[in-house]
Amino acid sequence: MSQIRHALNIKREDDFAAWYQEVITAADMAEESGVRGCMVIKPWGYGIWERIQRLMDDRIKAAGVQNCYFPIFIPLRNFEREAEHVEGFAKEMAVVTHHRLISDGKGGLIPDPEAKLEEPLVVRPTSETIIGDAMARWVQSWRDLPLLTNQWANVVRWEMRTRMFLRTTEFLWQEGHTAHADRADALAETHRALEMYRACAEEDLALPVIAGEKPENERFPGAVETWSIEAMMQDGKALQAGTSHYLGTNFAHAAGIKYQDREGTEQYCHTTSWGVSTRMIGGVIMTHGDDDGLRVPPRIAPHQVVILPMLRETPEDEALLAYCEELRARLASQSAMGEPVRVLLDKSPGKAAGKRWDWVRKGAPVIIEVGPRDMAEGKVAQIRRDRLWNPDNGKPAFAFIAREDAIGAIGTLLTDIQQSLFDEARERRDANITRGVNSLAEVEAFFSGSAKFPGWVEVQWSKPTGAALEKVVETLKGTKLTIRNVPRDAAPADGACIFTGEPAVERILVARAY
Amino acid sequence: MSQIRHALNIKREDDFAAWYQEVITAADMAEESGVRGCMVIKPWGYGIWERIQRLMDDRIKAAGVQNCYFPIFIPLRNFEREAEHVEGFAKEMAVVTHHRLISDGKGGLIPDPEAKLEEPLVVRPTSETIIGDAMARWVQSWRDLPLLTNQWANVVRWEMRTRMFLRTTEFLWQEGHTAHADRADALAETHRALEMYRACAEEDLALPVIAGEKPENERFPGAVETWSIEAMMQDGKALQAGTSHYLGTNFAHAAGIKYQDREGTEQYCHTTSWGVSTRMIGGVIMTHGDDDGLRVPPRIAPHQVVILPMLRETPEDEALLAYCEELRARLASQSAMGEPVRVLLDKSPGKAAGKRWDWVRKGAPVIIEVGPRDMAEGKVAQIRRDRLWNPDNGKPAFAFIAREDAIGAIGTLLTDIQQSLFDEARERRDANITRGVNSLAEVEAFFSGSAKFPGWVEVQWSKPTGAALEKVVETLKGTKLTIRNVPRDAAPADGACIFTGEPAVERILVARAY
The missing domain is CATH 3.30.110.30 (C-terminal domain of ProRS)
Structure with a gap:
């Protein structure tokens, strides 16, 4: 039995934190931006986020929640009126105080003292208070309830110690905000959102999670109940992957979200809020990554299958490319887990064997290599990223299969990889x-x-x-x-x-x- | 011939600006937020934006451009080094100077003087300078070119006079940023993006546009060439609906975007940028709106067909709803312009005739009303929003047609409405x-x-x-x-x-x- 030569320099068991950073770099997902605590999300990382967004957004819309967009700036007075809420966030907000820059006379720029805002604006750390203002306008009568809104947005929290995807000054998320006639209806919504997160985490991201209520000290500022889904990372630590809050009438009192009930009596609404963020991507890395890089669950993989033609810079390349293009189209006409299969034919320059390792590190679920001989024999060489190595010989576990079989079985294969990643994570979690x-x-x-x-x-x-x-x-x-x-x-x-x-x-x- | 009683209070010819505001309110698209110059985009307005995003994003991806995400905050030094660029934007930027709020001791909050940033951060008005930093890291050799990136993001420009969708302090947009080996390749990209905007405007939004180069005085700050698509509004005014810039090597020099060419010589890249924003929605309103509200082109309508059952709060409602649900499902199984038809069965409380006018004002392309008698006769009453009135009797121009015909013809009908809105706008534009x-x-x-x-x-x-x-x-x-x-x-x-x-x-x- 040969020794496996893994594709990363750092192994999980040697230095989990350094391994995490190496995966992000090796999979070309994101990088530091040079702006304090903010990252640049690169195409492979952003493509995974786009898939998570799409799948979560489908779930949100199916629940009758409507997307809106609210301002990024929140006036100070909104925070002043919600004492408990601002206490929880006061230490970490970006404050806009000026609306113009002028020359400092030395070749530099400074905020123009003449353009100081009368009331500073906060870059939203979360939007309860600004959406509360809108709800107060929109809700008049019991007929307007429940009011179910969501937004996809960037938010900013001035974190002291940041880590890519897990804790960044700016991050991307969705935040659902709903108003209800009574406690029972708001609590039901809190649980509906929690269950949606559980289903998305487990079914789409293949992250087994435990849903439950946070203790009092871990509640969202201003919440009456905070619920979370918690995932176990491979280093045994927990990652809070999503939260759902029952806010009672606290925010309704602060913003004046009131309605006339069927008897004509004025009542305060009970509100909820719930969110998941780009942090989930950190959870995917630390759950499914291995010593060769990331393994992306097929449901959220930007490309589920990557075809690598073994080009030789000879005239024969043309026929091989045509063959691979036909293979791509036929694979893409198949479906897996209810969606068309997403297939990339990677025609970029470079040897297939070198590019193979790029896609291994990125974690494309299935890699198919095709050389001139495979083409002649109607075969392909296929790797499952989740079972990369042949333990007997320490080499990549290629399956050499007939092209038609590869096409016909792709839906089943991707479904199996999805399930297999989930099962592996759940078994590890339960054992720990x-x-x-x-x-x-x-x-x-x-x-x-x-x-x-x-x-x-x-x-x-x-x-x-x-x-x-x-x-x-x-x-x-x-x-x-x-x-x-x-x-x-x-x-x-x-x-x-x-x-x-x-x-x-x-x-x-x-x-x-x- | 009777007098038509239009659904809006204000007619276009009487006060176009006030009519525009009334459409936005009557169609429930957006509203003022209470935060200076920022609007709240409500579900119908945001749904239209989601459609525009989806269609544009498909075009962007098809062109081989990859989505990324870059920080919202840009350090002052980035602006200082691009003198011409900052000159163009310096007057209108939101500046973050503090990262914490503290109590003012009088029940209010103030920026914490202890938490003043050493270098203020600007909330991005556009991202050339921050993306330039990333490009300088990503581009080393001619093999890395062209580099084609895009982001969907919010941006902030401190506008003095704002108007919903057309000019707001914060707005949503996409910004493409590309780097190329030479002028010719960058110019080709500038034109490819311009052509993509023309196609999206004309084919998706049904906005006839004229593509051309802006004069020197209207160039984007720092650009060598700026191209635009210009649409004519119903008041004869022009709306710049998208721009594409060839930036020469200006931003490459400022950020250090350099590559080694095939001969090993260091060269500066030629870059481009191009963007469209939520402003396009203002263009849709002022092009397709009429005295009854908005008319949404089917390609970008969140719901293309709205079914209104004539409920009477009697036990017979149940059978009618079941009939309408089957109608909805069968319409939704059809396709129009290459996509499944988007159908809403509106079961909300209220009379069908009242709700009809809500959907007229919102501009759903096709409205179908079904009452118990229609159900018995296998018929439906159908309105085309773009041809709402029967000029002979001044009443809504209902077509009473067999249900099977309504289902079978829906794809053709929506395609025809799309084309018809475009033709009407183009004829008016050309005549003016x-x-x-x-x-x-x-x-x-x-x-x-x-x-x-x-x-x-x-x-x-x-x-x-x-x-x-x-x-x-x-x-x-x-x-x-x-x-x-x-x-x-x-x-x-x-x-x-x-x-x-x-x-x-x-x-x-x-x-x-x-």
């Missing part, structure tokens, strides 16, 4: 959630033990609030742990709280997190 | 371009004459530059006129310049403009 940890000492021992990637523990607690909860949070912080959520589908509590010793009321997931 | 105006006095007389909506004049000129051109521009400004462009397809010059009396070298369009 430890239950039966019955004391804080055991938790600390577990995470300070020899396991490199210890994963998560599920423990029972009495759901302390206020100062008691703060004490728990502080204690966990010593081991860099956080409470991820109260899993929606966890077993009922049946023991004692590991923090207070009181009877437990529910189970929580405790983990290190991004 | 006046040629044979041979002196400045005649131009001034033409525009100060009795015609309410005088349209455009095509005149000949000697293409003055510098101070001589400035004089022409100043003269025209007196009559609120501008030079729109030098039509690509105009006849050769054969007379004298109306400004200088010298032999003319080309023809230009002169008009009032948005």
